[in-house]
Amino acid sequence: MLDCRIQKILLLLYKFANSPCGFDPGYKATSVAFVFYMDSIRTYVYVDGFNLYYRALRNTPYKWLDLKKLSSYLLYEEDTLLKIKYFTAIVSGKFDSEKPTRQKSYIRALKKFIPEIEIYYGKFLTHTIKAPLKNPDDCNGKKSINILKTEEKGSDVNLAVHLLNDAWLDRYDCALVLSNDSDLSESIRIVKTKLKKLVGIAIPKKCCPSQELIKLADFVKPIRSGILKKSSLPSVIPGTGIHKPPSWL
Numbered sequence: 001m002l003d004c005r006i007q008k009i010l011l012l013l014y015k016f017a018n019s020p021c022g023f024d025p026g027y028k029a030t031s032v033a034f035v036f037y038m039d040s041i042r043t044y045v046y047v048d049g050f051n052l053y054y055r056a057l058r059n060t061p062y063k064w065l066d067l068k069k070l071s072s073y074l075l076y077e078e079d080t081l082l083k084i085k086y087f088t089a090i091v092s093g094k095f096d097s098e099k100p101t102r103q104k105s106y107i108r109a110l111k112k113f114i115p116e117i118e119i120y121y122g123k124f125l126t127h128t129i130k131a132p133l134k135n136p137d138d139c140n141g142k143k144s145i146n147i148l149k150t151e152e153k154g155s156d157v158n159l160a161v162h163l164l165n166d167a168w169l170d171r172y173d174c175a176l177v178l179s180n181d182s183d184l185s186e187s188i189r190i191v192k193t194k195l196k197k198l199v200g201i202a203i204p205k206k207c208c209p210s211q212e213l214i215k216l217a218d219f220v221k222p223i224r225s226g227i228l229k230k231s232s233l234p235s236v237i238p239g240t241g242i243h244k245p246p247s248w249l
Helices: 004-017 027-035 049-057 067-074 099-113 155-168 182-193 211-216 225-229
Strands: 041-048 079-088 117-121 123-132 144-153 174-178 198-204 219-223
Touching: 041 049, 041 067, 041 155, 049 079, 049 198, 067 079, 067 174, 067 219, 067 225, 079 099, 079 155, 099 117, 117 155, 155 174, 155 182, 174 182, 182 198, 182 211, 198 211
Parallel strands: 041 079, 041 174, 079 117, 174 198, 198 219
Antiparallel strands: 123 144
16 A cells, blocks of 8 residues: 555645646745645645536525535545535525525534534625616616615625635645635735645536636645535434425425
8 A cells, every 4th residue: 555645745746637727836836845745635625616506506506505515525535624614694684585584594504513614794785786777768868777686795704804814824734615606816825936836626517617717726626516416405404493495405
């Protein structure tokens, strides 16, 4: 059997070989060197909840998602999962009064079922904006109308700050980021080049991947529907009264 340190080096080389970035003889060679002396690869997972929902879960039966199980399919055997950080915001019930209730049930389920998870909140902000009409002639020449625009604020910033801070405090060797948001590219670049950490990206299969993130990543994993299907929480969380919302069945 191969020495475990050699296995880690081969694993890392495998990650790099399967990365769209290819093998970088600078930073990545350094990464191989420090992994040689490690007993395990300490891994944190960072989940952009808003991005994951709208890119992979909306209009699917997979919303009751076990983030730990999903992470296990995306990580490598040598990765030791220490923490999952989930960044989200409580949705409005303006157009669906049960929507916040379903979301809060899901968050309670995550907290009860996954000891490694931490939840961090941004905000949903709604404001009125003017939007141009496609065919003003159909509306008596009116060129624009007022519409309500809802935006999620804070989650991407919170994720970037935690990714940087945890790297600075040397809490992980490898970070897996579940997001396709190119706004995270600068924080990922700093974590890699200045703090010498490995960073992988997990991107929903059906969305157009951010080329900026792919170029930065040490490895890239697609989030396929088959993995989502196998990563469901129990319909009823053991030892609790928390259950999957009926509309999610």
